[in-house]
Amino acid sequence: MRAEIASSWRRATLSGLRPESPLDRLTIAEIDPRSRLLVAATPVLDELAVRLTGTTFCVALADSACRIVDRRFTDVRTERALDRISAVPGAQFTEDIAGTNALGTPLEVMRGVTVHGREHFVEALKMFSCYGHPIRNPVTRRIEGVLDITGVGPEANPLFAPLLQRAVEDIEQRLWEGARQSEKRLLQAFQHATRRRCRAVVAFGDEVVLSNRAALDLLEPSDHAVLRDIAETAPTSGELSRDLVLGSGAPVSLRALKVGSAPDGVLVELTPRTRTRVPRGRTTGPRRSTLDSRLAELRACGEPVLIAGEPGSGRTRAAHLVVGPRADVLDAADLVVLGEREWAERLDSATADALIVERIELLPDALCARLARRLAERPRVVLTSAPQSDLPDGVRSAAAICPARVDLPPLRNRDDEFAGLARAMLAELRPGADLRITPSALEALIAQPWPGNLRELRGVLRVTAEHRTTGDITVTDLPAAYRNTGRGARLTGRERAERDAIAEALRVTGGNKVHAAQRLGISRTTLYSRMRAFGLPR
Known part of the structure; x- marks a missing residue:
């Protein structure tokens, strides 16, 4: 077996795919008929279809997510064969869904790949032989899609490669011409506005x-x-x-x-929104966010407060902003070491003017009831917890006693504040250092999913500041995993909601892909493909 095919088989196996996996019921999604790739490729596909007249060959075009957006053939038998393996517009043919194939494999290795019949990982594809070649955007050099030509037989025709490479060059040229037209339209719209x-x-x-x-x-x-x-x-x-x-x-x-x-x-x-002129001079410190202002208001209320959010979203810092730095702190995670009895004694014996109880979602029902009584006796208490929708029933009863509640948004939903948060963290990590995050580096950071929230961002900035002690922080100064603006920067509102739902399902199920897929009502292969499309860790 050729090395590139053996590597592809290993990737397919690690994704949970089996050779007998069926392809007749793949999920079919909507495609955009006006996409840049499809507009550029359509005349080229038309010409290829003419050349294929009278043959059983077919041509397929997939986008950067390896989803088929167009296919061409001239024989009805070819159409039936493609339909049996779900090779239709809207179907996704990544390696974790369809194994080794001439759409998913070229996207993985980022170069042209020939796949002979028996080299396909999934049995349903072994009757085909094909060649696929990636299509790169000539401006950004990103892969825009993959063009594939397929025939029925054990060996791919050696003429597949030069024929398809020429077609890919034509598509890339049209992408280049289209990009120039796009810039002209953008300039015209800008001048008009x-x-x-x-x-x-x-x-x-x-x-x-x-x-x-x-x-x-x-x-x-x-x-x-x-x-x-x-x-x-x-x-x-x-x-x-x-x-x-x-x-x-x-x-x-x-x-x-x-x-x-x-x-x-x-x-x-x-x-x-106002006619008041905003001073543009150098400020003495970071601007206070709306969230910090809300927490400062709660500091004067004197009532129990619940602060809920994902791990790493700043719950502890928010709690101290409400009650001050001298409060007693009791963490439910210490139950493992202390035991319930000693933990309850520490709850009852807290003597400071204020008390912070961390991670109440970990408390058993008996301690939740005890905490509820404590809240009634001593109102100057701040509780921190996971998002309220994830709290067990017993914990919700204790949290319900808090009249004031603050839901901390995850970092991925704080685009407006991201720059200020990053600057403030950098100032804390390197006080007095002349460091600035460039817009391109900031764009790359904003595009990340940030499952670890503020804690993860602080870690990234700490590593970056150790290597760049002065001057501008550019994209190349960031850790390698955070340099790519990637898919996240181009997600629509619906796609962001889908990504967040998948991330939440994985968090609730402890990373178990099978249970997460069941919770979302999708197949495991669909879950893997969506995780890959959204750049979620696997």
């Missing part, structure tokens, strides 16, 4: 950023990364509107519009 000089306008393309003078005066460098991340969620038709606070402290209303077809670019218009 900037006729009103009082409006701040920024236009984002793949490799182009346009900004008028009003936007230059209003925005800080870190704002560009935040705006690009928000703009990527704009719908294909219609507009996205929301309010946010810029790095300078200026409150603005944002309006984002797609320019042309979905990949062409995004136009962002910013309108100040």
